[in-house]
Amino acid sequence: xxxxxxxxxxxxxxxxxTIHGKLTKKTSGAQSIxxxxxxxxxxTFPINEDFFKATVILTPGENKFTFITDKNVSQQITxxxxxxxxxxxxxxxxxxxxxSPMKFDSPKDQIAKENGNDLYLAIKKLRMAGRLLQAxxxxxxxxxxxxxxxxxxxxxxxxxxxxxxxxxxxxxxxxNIKIHLVRSEKSIKEIRSHDIAQQNSKAxxxxxxxxxxxxxxxKYGGPFINCEKPVQAACIYMDTHWDGKLITGHAxxxxxxxxxxLAIFGSHGIYSWPRSMEDVVPYFLNDTKASTxxxxxxxxxxxxxxxxxxxxxxxxxxxxxxxxxxPHQEHGVMLRDYTVLNRSFLTKEAYCLRTKSYGAAAPIFxxxxxxxxxxxxxxxxxxxxxxxxxxxxxxSFFRPSKIGGFQFSEPNFYPLxxxxxxxxxxxxxxxxxxxxxxxxxxxxxYLPVSLGGPGPQKEVVVSLSELRARIPANKLEEFKDxxxxxxxxxxxxxATYENFPSLATxxxxxxxxxxxxxxxxxxxxxxHGQIGRGKETGIxxxxxxxxxxVRVYHGAALDGMRFFFNAPTKKNEPPAIPSRTYVDxxxxxxxxxxxxxxxxxxxxxxxxxxxxxxxxxEPGEYITGFTVKSGWWIDAVxxxxxxxxxxxxxxxKEGGGQRELFPPEGQYVLGIYGSVGNWVDSLGIVYGSL
Numbered sequence: 001x002x003x004x005x006x007x008x009x010x011x012x013x014x015x016x017x018t019i020h021g022k023l024t025k026k027t028s029g030a031q032s033i034x035x036x037x038x039x040x041x042x043x044t045f046p047i048n049e050d051f052f053k054a055t056v057i058l059t060p061g062e063n064k065f066t067f068i069t070d071k072n073v074s075q076q077i078t079x080x081x082x083x084x085x086x087x088x089x090x091x092x093x094x095x096x097x098x099x100s101p102m103k104f105d106s107p108k109d110q111i112a113k114e115n116g117n118d119l120y121l122a123i124k125k126l127r128m129a130g131r132l133l134q135a136x137x138x139x140x141x142x143x144x145x146x147x148x149x150x151x152x153x154x155x156x157x158x159x160x161x162x163x164x165x166x167x168x169x170x171x172x173x174x175x176n177i178k179i180h181l182v183r184s185e186k187s188i189k190e191i192r193s194h195d196i197a198q199q200n201s202k203a204x205x206x207x208x209x210x211x212x213x214x215x216x217x218x219k220y221g222g223p224f225i226n227c228e229k230p231v232q233a234a235c236i237y238m239d240t241h242w243d244g245k246l247i248t249g250h251a252x253x254x255x256x257x258x259x260x261x262l263a264i265f266g267s268h269g270i271y272s273w274p275r276s277m278e279d280v281v282p283y284f285l286n287d288t289k290a291s292t293x294x295x296x297x298x299x300x301x302x303x304x305x306x307x308x309x310x311x312x313x314x315x316x317x318x319x320x321x322x323x324x325x326x327p328h329q330e331h332g333v334m335l336r337d338y339t340v341l342n343r344s345f346l347t348k349e350a351y352c353l354r355t356k357s358y359g360a361a362a363p364i365f366x367x368x369x370x371x372x373x374x375x376x377x378x379x380x381x382x383x384x385x386x387x388x389x390x391x392x393x394x395x396s397f398f399r400p401s402k403i404g405g406f407q408f409s410e411p412n413f414y415p416l417x418x419x420x421x422x423x424x425x426x427x428x429x430x431x432x433x434x435x436x437x438x439x440x441x442x443x444x445x446y447l448p449v450s451l452g453g454p455g456p457q458k459e460v461v462v463s464l465s466e467l468r469a470r471i472p473a474n475k476l477e478e479f480k481d482x483x484x485x486x487x488x489x490x491x492x493x494x495a496t497y498e499n500f501p502s503l504a505t506x507x508x509x510x511x512x513x514x515x516x517x518x519x520x521x522x523x524x525x526x527x528h529g530q531i532g533r534g535k536e537t538g539i540x541x542x543x544x545x546x547x548x549x550v551r552v553y554h555g556a557a558l559d560g561m562r563f564f565f566n567a568p569t570k571k572n573e574p575p576a577i578p579s580r581t582y583v584d585x586x587x588x589x590x591x592x593x594x595x596x597x598x599x600x601x602x603x604x605x606x607x608x609x610x611x612x613x614x615x616x617x618e619p620g621e622y623i624t625g626f627t628v629k630s631g632w633w634i635d636a637v638x639x640x641x642x643x644x645x646x647x648x649x650x651x652x653k654e655g656g657g658q659r660e661l662f663p664p665e666g667q668y669v670l671g672i673y674g675s676v677g678n679w680v681d682s683l684g685i686v687y688g689s690l
Contacts, residue, residue, distance in 0.1 A: 001022070001075040005019065006079060012079050013082055013084050014134045014148060016055065017135050017139075018053055018056075023050040023051075025073075033068065035056055040057060041164075043277055048347040049347070057131070057163075060083055063078065063079050063081055083175070084387070084389070086152050087387045088232065088385050089152040090130075091180055092126055092233075094119070094122060095236070096184065100238055102118060102119040102238065103118060104238060104271065105242055106294075106295065108294065110272075124275045125273040125275055126236060128277075129313050133317055134153075140372040145451065151320075153178075154223075155177055155178055158176050159173060160174045160176065162174075180220065184215070186212055191209070192243070192248035194246060197250070198253075199246055207251065210264060217260060217262070230258060230260065232260075236267050238267055240266030240268045242295055247268050247296045252264070253322075255322055262323060265312075265316040272290075284310070284342040285306060285350045290304060304350075311338065318336075324385065330373070330439045331373060339370075340368070343359075343360055349362075375440055379488065381451075382430060394449055396428070408489075408491060409493075409660040410494060413495065415505075415506040415523050419464040419505055420461060420504075428456020428489055429456055431488040432460070432462070432487055433488065434484075436484075442471045444462070456490050467483075471483065482501065484499070485497045485500040495659075503526060508523060508688075511541065528630040529633050529680070529682035531674070533633065534677030534680075534681035536674070540672050545690070547565055547622065547623060549563075549564040550623070551613075552612060552613050552614075552639070557655070558634040558683075559609045559611075559680065560608055565602065613648075617641065621643045622641060625669060626640070627646075629659075631655065633679060634679070634682065635655030636650055636653050637650055668689070670688050671685070672686065673685075673686060
C-alpha cells in the first residue's frame with residue numbers, strides 16, 4: 001500500500017486530512033478500505049482502480065492509522081498532529097433573525113433521513129464545512145511545495161459532533177470548531193425581503209445583507225468589538241429561504257473593513273452538506289434529483305444533492321477566500337471550479353445533471369480536481385491564519401502589522417528610465433501580479449527562505465520586457481501595452497498600478513527651469529490621492545539640501561506645505577538659520593515655539609490656513625521623503641529626514657490608505673507636484689541625482 005501525501009511519522013498541523021493512496025498489489029478486486037484509529041470511530045472509503053482517498057480526523061499528538069481492505073490487506077501509518085496557536089483564526093457564525101424558527105430549507109426525504117432540519121443540525125454541517133476546507137487547503141499547500149499548512153478556525157472543547165453516534169462510545173468530548181449563534185435585530189420578513197435579495201435584478205439594495213451581518217456581529221460583541229487586529233467572520237444566514245421564485249435571505253459576498261473581515265452566504269444548500277465524517281463520501285455521491293418545489297437550484301447548477309453540496313459549499317469557501325484577501329483568479333476556487341469540488345474527496349464521480357455525464361473516470365487524478373490557485377496560496381503563506389511555529393525561525397516570514405505604533409505603507413513604484421522600474425517595500429514584496437483585464441495571467445514570486453526562495457524583497461528592479469515575458473503568448477499582443485501591476489507585500493496593503501506600461505515608459509525631465517543645473521534630470525513618482533481632482537500645480541522645484549523649515553497646513557486633510565530656504569547672506573556672514581526648539585523629535589507642532597523669519601525665501605504648495613505645524617531642520621538635515629494618508633485626496637502627511645526623524649502624521653491620521661513618497665536609494669527629492677482644490681487632492685515627488 002502506498003500513501004502519496006503522508007509520510008510515516010510526519011508532523012502535521014491540520015486537524016483533518018484527505019490521505020491519498022494506492023494498493024501496490026492486486027487484491028482480487030478489493031472494493032473498500034477501512035481506516036481505524038485507536039481513539040476514533042472507524043471510517044470506510046471506496047477503492048476505485050486500486051486508488052483511494054480517505055478523509056480523516058486527527059487527535060492532538062500521535063495518530064496511528066490502520067488501513068484494512070475488504071480483502072484483509074492492511075498497513076499502518078503514524079503521524080503527529082500539533083494544534084496551532086490561533087493567531088488570527090476565522091470565526092464561523094450562524095446568523096438568525098430575531099424571530100427565527102431555527103429551521104433551514106430541506107427536502108422531506110432529507111428531513112426524514114437526518115431526523116430534522118434544526119439549528120443543532122445546521123451547527124454540525126457548518127463544522128464539517130470548516131473541517132473539509134482545512135483538509136482541502138492542506139492538500140493544496142502540499143502540492144505547491146509549501147508543506148503541511150492550513151487555515152485555522154476558532155475551536156472549543158465540547159460534545160463531539162464530527163462523528164455519528166456509534167456503538168464504540170470512545171469519545172464524547174473533544175475539540176470542535178466553535179459556531180457563534182448571532183442574533184440579528186431584523187425579522188424574518190425583513191431578511192427575506194425581495195428588495196434585498198442578491199439574486200433579484202430589481203432589488204433596491206442587493207448588498208444590504210452584508211451590512212445586516214456586520215451590525216449583528218457588532219451587537220453580539222465578544223471578539224467582534226474592540227479588537228487590535230482585524231477579526232475574521234464567515235457567516236451563514238440560517239433563515240435563507242427558496243420561495244419558488246427567489247432565494248431570499250442570501251447573498252454571496254466576501255471582503256470587509258479594517259475591523260471585521262467578513263464572508264456571508266445562505267443556508268439554502270446546507271441540506272446537502274455532510275453532518276459527520278461518515279457522510280462525506282455518500283453525500284458527495286448522492287445523485288438524488290433535487291425538487292425545486294422544496295429547495296433552490298442555485299444558478300441552475302444544483303440539480304442533484306451532490307452537485308448542490310459542491311456548488312454551495314464551494315461558493316461559501318470562495319467568499320472565505322475573499323475574506324482572506326483573494327481576488328478572482330483564472331482558475332480554482334476563486335473562479336468557479338468548485339463545481340467539481342467532489343473530486344478532491346473521491347476517486348469516482350457520480351452522475352452529473354449539469355453535464356449530463358459521469359464526468360471524470362475512475363480514478364480521479366489531481367489534475368482533474370478543484371484547486372486553490374497558486375496566487376491564493378502565496379497570499380496565505382504570509383497570512384496570520386496560516387502561521388506555523390517554525391515560521392518564526394525564518395526571518396523572511398516577517399509578520400508584524402506595525403512597528404513602534406506606525407503602520408506599514410503599501411509598496412512603492414518608481415520609474416528609472418529606459419523602461420526599467422524599481423519597486424520597494426518596508427516589509428518585503430512577496431508577489432508581483434500582472435493583471436490582464438480582470439485576472440492575473442502572470443506573476444513573479446519571492447518565496448520564504450525556508451521554502452527555497454530568496455525571501456520577500458525590500459527592493460526589486462525589473463524591466464517592462466521582463467514583465468511582458470510573464471504574459472501568456474496568446475494574450476501578449478492584446479495586453480502588452482495595457483496590463484495592470486499589483487504588488488503584494490508582507491502585512492502591508494497591496495499597491496495597484498493601472499495601465500502600468502504608460503507609467504513605466506517615461507522621459508527624464510530636464511530640471512534646469514526648476515532651479516537646478518541643466519545637467520540634472522528628474523523622474524516623477526506616481527501621485528497619490530486623485531490627480532483628476534482640483535487644479536494641477538505642475539512641478540514645484542525644491543532643493544531639499546537648502547530647505548531649513550517646512551510649514552504644514554492641515555486640519556481634516558492636508559491643506560498645503562510651505563518650504564523655507566536659507567536666506568541670502570551678506571558678505572562674510574554665515575547663512576541665517578531660524579531659531580529652533582527641539583521637542584520630541586519633530587513629533588509636536590512648533591507653531592507656538594518658533595518664529596520663522598520672513599527673510600527666508602519660501603514657496604507654497606497648496607493652500608495656507610490658520611492651522612499649521614512647523615518642522616524645523618537642524619544643520620545638515622534634509623527631507624528624505626513623505627509618508628501620506630490618501631484616498632480621494634491627501635488626508636495627512638508625515639515628513640521624514642536623513643537624521644531618521646519623523647513628524648507626526650499631520651492632518652487626518654485615520655483617513656485613507658498609507659503610502660510613501662521616497663526616492664530610490666542614492667537619489668533625492670528634487671520637487672513635488674500634484675493637484676490642489678480647497679485642499680491638496682494629490683501629491684507626488686520628482687526625484688533624481690544631485
